[in-house]
Amino acid sequence: MKLRYVKTGDYYIPDLSLHEENYTIGKCGRLRRNYLKEHRPIIFSNLLLSEKLYQHLAEIDRACADRMDLLTRQMADREGVTEELKASDQFEWVGQMYSIQNRAKEIVLKELVYC
Numbered sequence: 001m002k003l004r005y006v007k008t009g010d011y012y013i014p015d016l017s018l019h020e021e022n023y024t025i026g027k028c029g030r031l032r033r034n035y036l037k038e039h040r041p042i043i044f045s046n047l048l049l050s051e052k053l054y055q056h057l058a059e060i061d062r063a064c065a066d067r068m069d070l071l072t073r074q075m076a077d078r079e080g081v082t083e084e085l086k087a088s089d090q091f092e093w094v095g096q097m098y099s100i101q102n103r104a105k106e107i108v109l110k111e112l113v114y115c
Contacts, residue, residue, distance in 0.1 A: 023054040029061035032113045064108050071104035072097075 005012040025033075033053070036044040047053040076082075079096065086093040 021054065023058040024061075025054065025057045026061045026065070028064035028109070028113055029057035031109065032060045033057055035114055060112055064112050067108045067112065068101075068104050071107060072100055075100045075104060 004015040006015045007013075033044075036047070044053070047056055076097065079100070081093060081096045081100065085096075
């Protein structure tokens, strides 16, 4: 492994910089980062030092979004929350969908973020 050194004043300091990659990290990714930092510091440090942390967080965020969509659709189908209900009683539809989304979010966070 070759290290580059940068002269600062009279001293040579190793140029230790992480590669910059652009990842979009949403709420679930940030929650995962905080969880790892507070409760799994060794895993957090390993991911950070191997430069795989942000890739991991982006993958968790995508997986959470996909799982939320799937669970929301399945729960809505199972509970009979349909477009007909939306057309006939919007307030009831909104209330039921809000409940479904909250339950799906709780499941996703437990399965993917806080594990």
